[in-house]
Amino acid sequence: MQHPDLPPPAAVLRLATTIRPYDWGSVTALPRLFGTEPTGEPQAELWMGAHRGAPSTAGGVPLYELIAHDPAVTLGAPTAERFGPELPYLLKVLAIERPLSLQVHPTTEQAEAGYAAENARGIPLDDRTRTYKDASHKPEMVCALTPFHGLCGFRAPAATAALLDRLGLPGLRPWIDALTTGEPGAALRRVFAEMLDDAARPLRADVERALLEAAEDDELAVYAGIARAYPGDPGIAAALLLNHVDLAPGEALYLGAGVPHAYLGGIGVEIMANSDNVLRCGLTSKHVDVPELMRVVDFTPTVPHRVEPAEDPRGAYAYRPPAPEFALTRHELTGEHTHQLPGGVPQIVLCVEGEARLGDELTLRPGESAFVPAAAPSVTLAGKGTAYRAEPGAFTM
Structure with missing residues (x-):
């Protein structure tokens, strides 16, 4: 029986989201992109997903509660079996005015061991000296909306x-x-x-x-x-020691475990595993644990991992990095075609320009997003503008 406070689990749901005001963010970039009024403080990250740190809500209910109530309907059986009753990805928009911290993310094994060790030592999750906030790895990919640049991997x-x-x-x-x-x-x-x-x-x-x-x-x-x-x-x-990389709009960069990196400037759509595990090396006033950092960093010289999208004739550009938790598609909506969304997987659709229509149910404008549960009936995406769609990546049960 449906809980009276919960929206219908198979319905396409408009999301209410949170913008995080980190000091490296831009005061004007997101307001200019989304056509909103500046708040006077930095607006760094728009979060879309079910992470407890800043969960999106639908009808006032956190997305993680909707998923936990009926994971088979919201996530689909294969995703729920692979990742448990959790949305496996987190979608963001970054607006970078000043460089982010120089940082690295752990493997799953490192995250599980580090999380358990800090729990055993009784370090609270909100303690500033805490390194591991969860037991998950945090691969990530950023796709540039404007000219974007950063540091990535050892030269x-x-x-x-x-x-x-x-x-x-x-x-x-x-x-x-x-x-x-x-x-x-x-x-x-x-x-x-x-x-x-x-x-x-x-x-x-x-x-x-x-x-x-x-x-x-x-x-x-x-x-x-x-x-x-x-x-x-x-x-x-x-x-x-790190490679400098420039991204033009539409270009994407993938970062796996152990790769040191720092984003330096620009606006981009970022997607990652649903984790908040960050080990910082510098360019920050936050906690830096050098011994743990040295255990996690991969010191192999590398070329930045660019992700080339596959394009279909209707203007959908599919970015498929080697991460089971996430994939991203950029939809260029011309008003001439509709884009049929796949069924059976949990998706978040974000409009970044113009207008994006999800069937006859929802119209999204810049900065607005919606959750499409796995059990939603056939959904089309149309309109005139640009939208990004997140979904789980390819994985084997």
């Missing part, structure tokens, strides 16, 4: 050695030599650890000054910008 050590050499600091020679001659993973581990150590504080100050003086150098300019945003932060030097 080839020899290339980083050449970059450090351009700073002209004799004190960097041991790190340059290690990166030039050592085994790549071992060299990156050593240099990264030494950069974060308190003993390197004087050399980090020299690096910061050199970066600010080299701000006209195109390759160093992004790191000089980080130095201006976070003066005196240990993460400034460590950021020099």
Whole structure:
């Protein structure tokens, strides 16, 4: 029997959502994108999903309660069996004015062990020294709405050695030599650890000054910008080890476990596993646990993992990263075609431009979103504008 306070579980539901006012967010970007009035404070992240930290609601009821009440109807049997009675993904819009923290996410095994260990030590979930907020990994993908850039993964050590050499600091020679001659993973581990150590504080100050003086150098300019945003932060030097990546609108970047990264600027749609596990390396005033960080970071040099979408003739662009929890589709709605949504899976549809209509039931305007439960009758998406649709990724039971 349906609980009297709950919306019909198979209905398409308009979501009420939360915008989080982190200090790195933009005061104007989301209001300009969504046609709303600025609040005067930073608007950093719009959350859409069932995460307890800022759950979306439908009819005043948190989405996680609707799912828990009838997971077979809301999630579908395969998703519920694979992930339990939880929406496996979290959808966000990011509006980045200042660089985010330099950070990394754990594997599932690392998250389970770390969460259990902190619980055993009696560390409250809201304690600022708490590292693991849940027992899940947190792969993620960001798709650019505007020009977007960030740091992602370790650059080839020899290339980083050449970059450090351009700073002209004799004190960097041991790190340059290690990166030039050592085994790549071992060299990156050593240099990264030494950069974060308190003993390197004087050399980090020299690096910061050199970066600010080299701000006209195109390759160093992004790191000089980080130095201006976070003066005196240990993460400034460590950021020099990472690839800088630019995304044009519509381009996407995937980040798996252990990959250090920091988003630096722009607006993007982000989708991730439904987790809040973040280990920070720097560019933050929040807790940094260096020993745990060193256990989680993957020191393999890597090229940023771009996700190329598959396009269909009607203007749907499907981004399919290697994560079972999520997939994302960008729908370019021209008014000429309808897009048939798949059935049997839980979906969130977000309008970012123009107008998106879900059947005859709901019309979404920029910044508005809806939840489409797995048991919803056949649903079409139409209108004139751009919408993003989240769903679980491909997985094997």
